[in-house]
Amino acid sequence: MTKRLPLAFLAILLIVLLAGLGVAYGLWSETLTISGTVNTGEVDVGFSGPWVAEWVEVNGTPQLEPKEKDGAAECSAKAIDSDLTSDGKETIEVTVTGAYPSYHCLVKFDISNLGTVPVHISKPKPGEGTPSWVEASACYPEWYQLHAKDSAWASILIHFTNKDGVNENDKYKFTFTIQALQWNEAPSASKDSVSTCFAPPEGIVPELQE
Numbered sequence: 001m002t003k004r005l006p007l008a009f010l011a012i013l014l015i016v017l018l019a020g021l022g023v024a025y026g027l028w029s030e031t032l033t034i035s036g037t038v039n040t041g042e043v044d045v046g047f048s049g050p051w052v053a054e055w056v057e058v059n060g061t062p063q064l065e066p067k068e069k070d071g072a073a074e075c076s077a078k079a080i081d082s083d084l085t086s087d088g089k090e091t092i093e094v095t096v097t098g099a100y101p102s103y104h105c106l107v108k109f110d111i112s113n114l115g116t117v118p119v120h121i122s123k124p125k126p127g128e129g130t131p132s133w134v135e136a137s138a139c140y141p142e143w144y145q146l147h148a149k150d151s152a153w154a155s156i157l158i159h160f161t162n163k164d165g166v167n168e169n170d171k172y173k174f175t176f177t178i179q180a181l182q183w184n185e186a187p188s189a190s191k192d193s194v195s196t197c198f199a200p201p202e203g204i205v206p207e208l209q210e
Contacts, residue, residue, distance in 0.1 A: 041115065041116035041117045042086075042115040042116050042117060043115050043117045043119055043180065043181075043182055044086045044087055044088060044113070044114040044115030045088070045090075045111060045112065045113055045114065045115070045119060045121065045146070045180040046079075046086075046087065046088020046089050046090055046111075046112055046114050047079040047088070047089050047090070047091075047092050047109050047110070047111060047112070048079070048089075048109065048110045048112050048151065049077075049079065049092075049108060049109035049110060050077040050078070050079060050092050050094075050107050050108060050109035051077075051107070051108045051109070052075050052076065052077050052105065052106070052107055052108075053104075053105075053106040053108070053200045053204065054073070054074075054075050054103070054104065054105055054106075055104050055200060055201065055204045056102055056103050056104065057102040057104070058102075062104075062200075062201040062204060063204070064204055071098075072098050072100070073096065073097065073098040073099050073100060073103045073105075074096070074097050074098060075094070075095070075096045075105035075107070075158070076094070076095050077092055077093065077094045077095070077107045077109075078092070078093055079091070079092050079109070080092075080093060086114075087114045087115075088112065088114045092107070092109055094107050094156060094158075096158055099158070099160070101160060101161050101162045101164075101166070102159070102161060103159070104157065104158070104159045104200075105157070105158040105159070106155055106156070106157050106158075106198055106199075106200055107155060107156045107157075107158075108153065108154075108155040108198075109153070109154060109155065110151040110152060110153050110154070111146070111151060111152050111153075111154060111178060111180075112146075112149070112150070112151040113146040113147060113148055113149060113150050113151070113180075114149075115148065116148055117148075117182050117183070118145055118146065118147045118148070118182075118183040119145070119146050119180040119181060119182060119183055119186070120143040120144065120145050120146075120180070120181050120183055120186035120187065120188070120189065121140070121143070121144055121146060121152065121178055121179065121180045122142060122143060122178055122179040122180075123136070123138040123140075123142050123154070123178070124136035124137075124138060124154055124156070124176040124177065124178050125176060125177050125178070125179075126174070126175070126176055127174070127175030127176065127177060128175075129173060129174075129175075130173075130174040130175060130176070131160075131164075131166075131172050131174060132164075133158070133159060133160040133161075133164050133166070134156065134157070134158050134172075134174040135156070135157050135198070136154065136155070136156050136157075136176045137154065137155050137157070137196045137197055137198040138152070138153075138154045138195060138196065138197075139152060139153035139154060139155075139195050139196075139197040140152040140153070140154075140195055141189045141190055141195055142187075142189065142190045143186060143187045143188060143189045143190060144189050145183055145189060146180075153197065154178070155197070155198045155199075156176065156198075157198045
């Protein structure tokens with residue numbers, strides 16, 4: 001035979017359940033929210049210029065090319081935008097035609113920080129197959145720091161002599177690369193690194209002397 005719970009116990013149980021429902025429906029509450037937006041900076045480095053100077057050595061003495069011989073060799077350089085995802089121009093193309101021994105072509109340019117993140121830049125490093133008579137110089141130490149809108153000079157000098165074994169009617173290619181790394185993940189500027197700036201001889205293209 002099934003036992004029935006006492007009526008008084010059932011009444012008490014009902015009161016407890018109703019009280020619980022009252023607490024559930026009567027609780028006041030509020031939710032706090034934290035939201036935000038993170039906008040990141042940008043590493044963006046590009047070239048300005050370039051500027052070209054040409055001269056020759058006549059019996060070891062540098063001078064501007066004589067007007068009647070000016071067209072024998074020509075040097076030109078231009079900066080191009082090779083990365084459409086960033087600002088600035090990331091590549092410099094240099095073209096020399098008709099080069100001959102003791103003809104000089106100097107291409108001067110600057111490296112500018114166009115982004116928001118400070119960077120450390122390396123000196124220009126020659127790529128594979130670059131002739132020894134095509135040299136780069138940097139007017140800054142290795143891993144020099146550029147803050148936003150800062151810039152530093154560098155240059156390429158093309159010059160060979162009869163001792164360099166350069167062939168007539170031949171084609172020679174060269175490449176140089178410069179790395180730009182975010183400042184807090186890059187090596188610090190070396191105190192032992194020497195700045196070497198190529199410049200035209202005194203009195204030749206004075207605007208490129210500095």
